[in-house]
Amino acid sequence: MKAVLLTVLGALCVLTEGGEVHPQKDFDLQRFAGKWYRVGIAHNADSFKQYRDSFKINVGVLVPMETGSVSLTMWQLKSSGCHSMSFLYEKTDKPGRFKYFSTSSNALKDITIVDTNYDEYALVLKHNPRGGQGSTQVAMYGRKQKLSAELMEKFKAFSLAQGVPEDSIVIPLVTEDCPEGGI
Template sequence: MKTIAVSVATVMMCVMMIHADVKPQRDFSLQKFAGKWYRVGFAYDSPGFALYRDKVKISMGIITPLPNGSANLTMWELTPFGCMTYMYQYNKTSVPGQFTYFSTRHNMVKDITVVDTNYTDYAVVLKHKVFNREYTQVALYGRSQRVRNDVLQKFKAFALSQGFPKETILTPPPAENCPPSGSGR
């Protein structure tokens, strides 16, 4: 039993050290980051998510900066129940490019870090939470539903460097009519 506890503690320390090394985009600008983004790729290794991997579609979101340095995110995602709209408030932290938000679904605060972006084509974002175990998600966003191959390879390399198995890195197909025409497009 003691060996298992030591092993779990060692794994947790390694995971925490990996994420401690992740720094946000240098000189991050929320104003440049604002606007429409498509989630064109992501890596997520939650066992409960495995059943849904082949059902995931590209989703779209709009980042709106707030005067206090925080941001609102309106996100449209295709679900089994249709095209759903989700609203999030990303609260600024003392580090530009890092935010927190309260997940009503999980009843907890989650961390968001904009790891890399050129503002005009792509962004790599890391979402981190501790919920029974550590969960991390890496997302690739594009200003359009297609990104260059070198950007896609950069995203995959980053996800692999964070310990995601290759089979958990997804590049979903586009969603049809989500958001519905006239909603944010």
């Protein structure tokens, strides 16, 4: 376990040089496209804690556009059924970094694909710079609903390094595919 933690901490130093989080080196949007499950979520907003027990694994499909931007559709299973949300992530001048306008928070957010191996996991940072220091959300995505303990530890360590309190790091429960039958 100690060796795993040292490996994770070493990787985090590479990801956050000089306090700035950089996108995945040589990010390849075409390889990143496809189906992803959100298997971990962390947020530094105090209001997040009240919802922590209600999170379920979401599934999304990311489709690259000719412009270099991304269309993302996310599905979430709620008590009233399966609900979808669509987002447009606009490309920036840095591959692996996007911007989108959040109607729920009425703010422009930065999205950085921090680390991915494309066929297993992706560590993603969302930052809302509005107000004071803004808010930070970290998400771990997987091509499957369950990732290894080492990858989940990497997610937790990175979240803590971004100032997310430990009690605001959530590993949602595995759920049925939504929409039914998969995507």
